[in-house]
Amino acid sequence: MMTDQLQRFLFDDFAIRGEIANADDSFKEIISNHDFSPEVGTLMGELLVATSLLTAILKFKGKISVQLQGDGPVKLAVINANQDLQVRGTASIEGETSGLSFSELVGKGYMIITITPEEGERYQGIVDLSHNSLSECLENYFDQSEQLPTCVILHADITNNVQAAGLLIQTLPATSENHEEDFQHVSALAKTVKAEELFALSQEELLYRIYHQEKVRLLETKNISFKCTCSKERCLSSLASISPEEILDILKEKNHIEMHCEYCAKDYYFEESDLQIFLADNDGQQH
Numbered sequence: 001m002m003t004d005q006l007q008r009f010l011f012d013d014f015a016i017r018g019e020i021a022n023a024d025d026s027f028k029e030i031i032s033n034h035d036f037s038p039e040v041g042t043l044m045g046e047l048l049v050a051t052s053l054l055t056a057i058l059k060f061k062g063k064i065s066v067q068l069q070g071d072g073p074v075k076l077a078v079i080n081a082n083q084d085l086q087v088r089g090t091a092s093i094e095g096e097t098s099g100l101s102f103s104e105l106v107g108k109g110y111m112i113i114t115i116t117p118e119e120g121e122r123y124q125g126i127v128d129l130s131h132n133s134l135s136e137c138l139e140n141y142f143d144q145s146e147q148l149p150t151c152v153i154l155h156a157d158i159t160n161n162v163q164a165a166g167l168l169i170q171t172l173p174a175t176s177e178n179h180e181e182d183f184q185h186v187s188a189l190a191k192t193v194k195a196e197e198l199f200a201l202s203q204e205e206l207l208y209r210i211y212h213q214e215k216v217r218l219l220e221t222k223n224i225s226f227k228c229t230c231s232k233e234r235c236l237s238s239l240a241s242i243s244p245e246e247i248l249d250i251l252k253e254k255n256h257i258e259m260h261c262e263y264c265a266k267d268y269y270f271e272e273s274d275l276q277i278f279l280a281d282n283d284g285q286q287h
Ligand SMILES: [Zn+2]
Pocket: 228, 229, 230, 231, 261, 262, 263, 264, 265, 266
């Protein structure tokens, strides 16, 4: 079956839209770059699927970042994506995470959704994490920010296979008279789906499994892929915050400056020759 895809669908008889997301390969890439416990890995997989679903639902051209920030062992968990669904992610963990639930992992804190469009104002949406699952936090976000009844199902696993998939059902803004009943009906059926079905079935099979009694129309698919945006140039520009004196001190001690990308685990080494140009630039020399 095709993985790493978003599939949009509509119902002929209800003003409701849906999205199925599967992100196994991108998730594998994120997992292979980190040493996550099963609990944190599952959380990251769910966050990856959640971010993909948000990218599909919130129309924008630019970047999106979905962060969990709390006082539990997961200090920070973040997935970044752009409108082309190129994704990457990392987490900052302090302490034991084994056997912890979602609420215990994140503790008290917030989910912060930041959209940075290529043009126009940056948008930030904040939801507190006082729910039992990431999907409930997301449902709460849509409830607060868009007043659109939304059902979110997220599943991820790193213990057997590395798999991440999800399903979103949302009332369309132009709602019919029966929209509440329709939404209850469609989301109750969505909730019968099992993690194994989300992982193993193709999008057509999955929709048939859940909605074989309804008229469902498949719309466009989009590919999800892993891509890190780090580069030698970006690392170099981040060195601008360090004073030339400090850089010279590090060079005296180690002969090079080493930088590590938290997202893709790539190491960058800057030798004196790379940095001399940089130091000269900072001295105000013109090109
Ligand atoms: Zn990177």
